[in-house]
Amino acid sequence: MATADIILGxxxxxxxxxxxxxIEGSTGLxxxxxxxxxxxxxxxxxxxxxxxxxxxxxxxxxxxxxxCVTFDDAAEALNAAAQIQASLAGERWPTRQGLRVxxxxxxxxxxxxxxxxxxxxVNRCARLLAVTLGGQTLLSSTTxxxxxxxxxxxxxxxxxxxxxxxxxxxxxxxxQLIHPGLSPDLCELADTSGGGKQTxxxxxxxxxxxxxxxxxxxxxxVQALKVLQNPNSDGRxxxxxxVNDPAISAKILRVANSAFFGYSRRVKTxxxxxxxxxxxxxxGMIISVGAFDAFRTERLNLPDFWKHSIATATAARFLSPxxxxxxxxxxxxxxxxxxxxxxxxxxxTPGYHQVLELRRGSAAMSSLExxxxxxxFTHPEVGEMVAERWDLPAKYVAAIAHHHxxxxxxxxxxxxxxxxxxxxxxxxxxxxxxAPAEHDAERNALLDTLGLAQRHWHDxxxxxxxxxxNIDALLGAIR
Numbered sequence: 001m002a003t004a005d006i007i008l009g010x011x012x013x014x015x016x017x018x019x020x021x022x023i024e025g026s027t028g029l030x031x032x033x034x035x036x037x038x039x040x041x042x043x044x045x046x047x048x049x050x051x052x053x054x055x056x057x058x059x060x061x062x063x064x065x066x067x068c069v070t071f072d073d074a075a076e077a078l079n080a081a082a083q084i085q086a087s088l089a090g091e092r093w094p095t096r097q098g099l100r101v102x103x104x105x106x107x108x109x110x111x112x113x114x115x116x117x118x119x120x121x122v123n124r125c126a127r128l129l130a131v132t133l134g135g136q137t138l139l140s141s142t143t144x145x146x147x148x149x150x151x152x153x154x155x156x157x158x159x160x161x162x163x164x165x166x167x168x169x170x171x172x173x174x175x176q177l178i179h180p181g182l183s184p185d186l187c188e189l190a191d192t193s194g195g196g197k198q199t200x201x202x203x204x205x206x207x208x209x210x211x212x213x214x215x216x217x218x219x220x221x222v223q224a225l226k227v228l229q230n231p232n233s234d235g236r237x238x239x240x241x242x243v244n245d246p247a248i249s250a251k252i253l254r255v256a257n258s259a260f261f262g263y264s265r266r267v268k269t270x271x272x273x274x275x276x277x278x279x280x281x282x283x284g285m286i287i288s289v290g291a292f293d294a295f296r297t298e299r300l301n302l303p304d305f306w307k308h309s310i311a312t313a314t315a316a317r318f319l320s321p322x323x324x325x326x327x328x329x330x331x332x333x334x335x336x337x338x339x340x341x342x343x344x345x346x347x348x349t350p351g352y353h354q355v356l357e358l359r360r361g362s363a364a365m366s367s368l369e370x371x372x373x374x375x376x377f378t379h380p381e382v383g384e385m386v387a388e389r390w391d392l393p394a395k396y397v398a399a400i401a402h403h404h405x406x407x408x409x410x411x412x413x414x415x416x417x418x419x420x421x422x423x424x425x426x427x428x429x430x431x432x433x434x435a436p437a438e439h440d441a442e443r444n445a446l447l448d449t450l451g452l453a454q455r456h457w458h459d460x461x462x463x464x465x466x467x468x469x470n471i472d473a474l475l476g477a478i479r
């Protein structure tokens with residue numbers, strides 16, 4: 001057994017906010033001002049240690065002048081970063097130029113073994129640090145979502161957009177800490193090979209969507225989702241929120257009573273809908289209704305979009321018992337999996353029509369391939385960004401981001417493969433748009449990942465064919 005296998009074999013999975021630092025240009029300073037750097041480094045270490053200790057961080061490793069720190073609380077991590085930058089900026093350094101430290105923060109699960117951390121979260125934090133300039137503090141959207149309501153006094157966060165970081169398969173949505181005394185020249189990101197900011201507009205491509213122009217879910221929907229995600233809530237608590245919007249209440253009841261769910265007795269209240277259908281199904285309904293209203297646009301045929309989403313959800317729910325996944329969670333992920341396409345339709349002006357035209361003009365071209373031809377981003381990447389912005393549960397964020405490439409989804413690989421297979425099934429039902437024959441290999445790979453046979457695929461297609469009237473009924477209720 002390899003050493004790494006021995007180390008990780010006895011590891012614990014811990015979720016934390018990681019804060020990584022290092023001194024910009026420290027190698028050159030050691031070469032030219034070694035005596036001054038010995039003094040400066042001692043002071044640097046004292047200032048960083050004081051800030052970390054004051055905000056309950058744990059230094060698990062130092063490498064040269066770099067600190068690797070974990071925090072249980074993301075807000076404490078950002079407060080420590082703000083204190084680090086303020087204290088360094090206010091110091092009189094013995095070197096000719098003051099020390100400038102870069103700071104990166106990212107939150108997620110990592111394996112803890114023998115006092116060190118391993119895994120994709122650690123790697124992402126390190127890659128983010130690599131594109132940070134001295135004096136800057138960058139943080140991922142995962143961290144930003146945890147602390148946006150508790151920023152240090154006098155600070156704000158600037159949305160820098162999506163960054164492609166070296167060796168990572170998907171871009172990372174990044175924010176910068178803006179604080180008093182920050183030099184204007186530090187409001188731009190480093191230009192690094194193998195990564196960098198997605199702002200280029202090469203030939204035949206369009207500029208990225210603007211996150212702040214993306215429609216938000218109605219306030220009532222956001223409040224209801226928070227209640228639904230609280231394990232101590234019941235149906236009446238959900239009803240107390242939803243009842244404040246009669247239009248959404250009526251739609252939810254219409255959905256609950258549609259032929260899709262097939263209940264013999266009429267559901268009369270939101271509380272009853274929660275009891276009968278379950279929290280997860282009602283979450284899916286509320287998001288679907290809210291998103292349908294938020295994204296009304298002539299640029300995309302919404303009925304076709306939602307029909308495909310409902311068919312994907314139906315297929316995912318049908319297959320879920322075969323792969324040990326929750327049918328309700330599979331259904332909700334299927335409803336949400338293509339949410340990035342709505343963002344393109346709303347934000348990419350007439351340009352997204354070219355994606356649709358490319359797809360119509362080539363029987364073998366998927367929407368994903370058409371997007372890669374024309375855009376800096378694809379709909380799973382944009383959908384992931386929006387899902388994080390909406391604070392959707394991590395399982396659904398993963399399905400949105402990785403249903404085309406589940407191998408990149410880590411622990412949610414099988415769940416994302418389920419949604420990917422359901423997505424293909426929704427396109428492959430006879431009479432609907434056929435999945436390109438060239439994608440048979442992708443489908444077979446998904447079946448292998450899930451441990452399913454060809455008979456499960458054909459059973460799923462038959463189920464979708466039989467479910468068409470119910471899918472149409474649910475679509476009519478959402479509209």
